[in-house]
Amino acid sequence: RPTRFTYKFVLLGESAVGKSSIVTRFARNEFNQYNESTIGAAFVTKDVALDEMSTATLRIWDTAGQERYKSLAPMYYRNAEGAVVVYDITQSETFAKAKAWVSELRRQNESRTVIALVGNKVDLADKRTVTKEEGAAYAAEAGALFFETSAQNGQSVQTLFEELARKAPRP
Numbered sequence: 001r002p003t004r005f006t007y008k009f010v011l012l013g014e015s016a017v018g019k020s021s022i023v024t025r026f027a028r029n030e031f032n033q034y035n036e037s038t039i040g041a042a043f044v045t046k047d048v049a050l051d052e053m054s055t056a057t058l059r060i061w062d063t064a065g066q067e068r069y070k071s072l073a074p075m076y077y078r079n080a081e082g083a084v085v086v087y088d089i090t091q092s093e094t095f096a097k098a099k100a101w102v103s104e105l106r107r108q109n110e111s112r113t114v115i116a117l118v119g120n121k122v123d124l125a126d127k128r129t130v131t132k133e134e135g136a137a138y139a140a141e142a143g144a145l146f147f148e149t150s151a152q153n154g155q156s157v158q159t160l161f162e163e164l165a166r167k168a169p170r171p
């Protein structure tokens with residue numbers, strides 16, 4: 001019979017990599033070119049189908065990437081079943097920051113947390129500075145799922161949340 005799970009998901013990553021844009025694309029299928037930087041954190045819920053019989057309700061915390069909010073992050077990633085760690089494929093320093101987030105999650109022993117490493121803004125391919133191979137290699141090394149997305153055109157956004165939900169620990 002039909003089963004419903006509830007999961008806590010968190011988005012982490014440098015400011016302006018597109019965390020809020022990814023969530024808005026996923027939850028409302030919209031994109032805003034002039035999206036405002038998040039203050040503190042934002043919260044969204046959205047259902048995804050896991051298979052014919054089961055659904056997951058995702059409770060998603062979209063954190064603020066600006067440095068001044070960094071100390072709040074543990075509150076949002078604590079006990080999360082899924083973490084989406086985002087970088088911008090056109091900004092190499094955001095990839096370094098994403099690696100630091102993955103290390104922090106592993107160091108805090110959030111061992112239940114399934115991590116998805118996400119290179120966003122693939123629609124800006126001509127400005128790319130982080131190769132797909134670099135992203136995939138680091139994800140493999142860290143035991144994370146890997147996706148390249150575009151919040152602008154929607155590429156792989158739905159898939160990212162569906163696959164992360166399917167890999168998340170069942171209660």
Ligand code: GTP
Nearest residue numbers: 015016017018019020021033037038065121151152
């Ligand atoms: P903070 O809230 O400050 O941590 O930033 P954020 O990671 O939530 O970034 P946000 O979603 O606000 O996006 C920052 C800017 O990048 C906005 O101008 C977006 O329109 C733009 N943006 C986000 N995703 C994409 C994308 O996939 N492609 C392109 N071309 N622009 C994007």
Ligand code: MG
Nearest residue numbers: 019020037038
């Ligand atoms: Mg934001």
